[in-house]
Structures are given as C-alpha cells and as structure tokens.
Amino acid sequence: MKINGIILAAGLSSRMPAFKPLLKLKDKTVIEYCIDSMLRAGVNQVILVLGYRGKEVEAYLADKYAGSRLQFAYNQNYAETDMLTSIKIGVSALKPCAAFYLLPGDMPAIQTGTFRAVKEAMLRTQALVAFPTIEGQRKHPPLISWQCRDLILNFEGEGGLREVWKKLATQIATVPVDDLGCLIDTDTKEDYDKLVNYLDDQRFEFKPIIFENCF
Template sequence: MYSRINNDESSVGGLILAAGLSTRMGQSKPLTKFLDKKLIDQTIKTMQEAGIDNIQIVTGFEHERVEAYLQDNYSSDHIHTIWNPNYGNGSILTSIKTGLAELTDYELVFIQLVDLPCIMSETYQKLLEAMLVNGKKAVLPTVNGRRGHPALIRMDLLADILAYEESAGGGGLRGFWKQLGDAMMELPVDDRGCIMDTDTKEQLQEAENYMRY
C-alpha cells in the first residue's frame, strides 16, 4: 500500500471521471448497481486498496444525485467532488482538466474512468513502479497491445493538459498522449480489467461475472 512515496518527497492522488451522459447504459453510470454496491463504490475501493487516500471525482450528468450519494457514504476528508459544466460535449478531456486543477498538491495522479470496475489494485502499483524506474511523464497500461486505464501522469504536465486543444492536436486524449512522444510509455499488464468497459447492461453483467469468478 502507498499514499506517499520517496520519503514524502512525492505524493500520489487519484482522479475518477464520472461525468458522462451514460447514454448506452440508460441511467446514471456511477450509481448503477454493481455486485452489492455501485460502480463508483468499486472504483473508489480499488483506488483505496492501492493506497490512494485522496480522490477527486468529477461529476456531470445527474451530478446532484451522484454527489449526494458520495456525501452520504464517504468522508469529505478523502473523497472530493467537482462538477464539470461542460460534461455534455462528450470529451473526457474537459473532465480531466476540471479534476486535475483540484489536485495541484500532488506530484503524481492516477486518472481512472468510473466504468472500468474490474481493474486490480496491483496494476496501480505496477504503473507507479514503472514511472519511478523510467522517469516518464505518463504511463499507460496495455493488455494484448490495447491501451487501457488507469493512466498515471506527472503533474508537471498540468499546464500542457490545460492548454491542449483537441482541434489542434486531434484525437482528443489520444492526441495528447501522441504529443508526449517518448515522455509517455506503455506498460504491458496481465489485467483484463484495464480494458473491460461497462457501457451497456450486457457488459456490466460480464464484468460482474468476471469479478465473481
């Protein structure tokens, strides 16, 4: 478990993106039932098991309900929320910019989507170790060559992320990663959860079965 590394010279924060419109699911994705709780609970649980104690959650669609649920179930000392008023444009970059601006006290931040509940906490540790060894500005997991989540970034990228415009770089978040060049690395991991989206009820059921067995 870790929350501070390098004898407190570096710190690690967590960012969960939970602002999407949930159009394919047909209901608020963070509050969608998963196993015996909600999707947002599972994502928070994994981050906390990895040792990340301070988590910023970006809300959007049905943010009042999501924020009320979090306030009722979590301590505000460790779980914080911020609303992204631009959530409707469909780009997660607006949520990343909104959330990272609240995490300036941290040197490293994990960025995670709320709808990938099957990631193993060990994967977070592997990404952190890879970054510390290689000195990259961003590390992304890959599963059989396919990029997944979470992403780990150094917060000295914040100014570049805030200034990045999709139209200039192209390809949204992928365009930003491409812009980093050799400063970004891909880390192969044996964690299918990194690429298991739950955009539909069928995918949600598949994810629940995966976690049970």
C-alpha cells in the first residue's frame, strides 16, 4: 500500500510569539519532527505546504532530506485563505498513491504506532478515511484514500473538511490509540512548554532514519 503524506505549515503562527515550524525541540525543529514522524511510519513522499516565511523553511530543510522524499508546495495567499485552501494545494501536489496522511505542522509528537494503527484500520475495513481516536474523539492524523482526492479538490462552501467527512460518514473508520501526541500542538507558548515537558517525560527520541527501510 503506497502512502504519501501532507503536512500543513502555511499559517502565520499568530498565537505563538515565535515562528512555530522552526522552534527547537532537542536537536531538531518542530517541522523536522513532523516530517520524520511520517517518514518513519513508511510514507514514501511528504508534501510540505508552506506560506508565511515559507522560503526560510524551505532553505532550512533543503539539504536535510532527499528531494524525492520531501517536496514543497506554496499557499501564496496564506494570510487570506483558510486551511482547506492549503489542503487542496497539498492534495494537488501529491503523486498518485493508495492513500495519504494529513498532519498539521505543529503536531510533532505523533507516535509511529498511531500512523500504523490508522493504516491497519483502513486496510481492515476498506474505509475511505481512517482516524485515530482518543476517548471517542477523532484526532490527527487521518489517513485518506486517493479516491477522495476529487471530492476534496471540488468541495466549495463553509466547514472545510468536516463537511467533506459528512459526505463520507458511512465510509470512515476509527481506531482508538493511546498517544498523547495526538492531543499536543504548539499553538501557544503554553502548548510548546507542555510539548517540551511531554517529550522529556517520555524520553521521546527519534532514532536515525534508514531511508531504505521506509519503502
């Protein structure tokens, strides 16, 4: 099952006094943790959707990943558009695949087991979308079938992806996970501090990626 991924990092970081993607976590940045979490889960290629200070992020990452593994797409109207616009840009940039994960670029602590559990749920149920859940609530990252591509790209109206999911209500699978990383983002300085403490408490550490094993 060939899977790609989309990470959304076009926003203004308006609630955080620092620029979220390049915030340091141990010896890496928030956005590197997000990318590495996907690659470690077996994703073939990550599309990173950038906007605000996007060229700075691209320049920082350009020599850290093989070009075939990380591609950049841009929401040039990031200040005036919503997240669905960035999602559509990411979906448009995807190469054909069976399915793709979707992850906000400020959620760097998702465990590999969560990605795999969502994939297994999709394979087991043949659903078009699969979500991890905590206490019955859907969380990131969903795994979305390529068959949903046109539905997402053609959707117009309010409500973003939540409205798209309503159209697929009978074709969504969920799987409960025990992963606090699904609850932790970096919207605010307080959120960032909680993330740092969580990673320290969990001794959360990514081992070096061996790219040959990711396919």
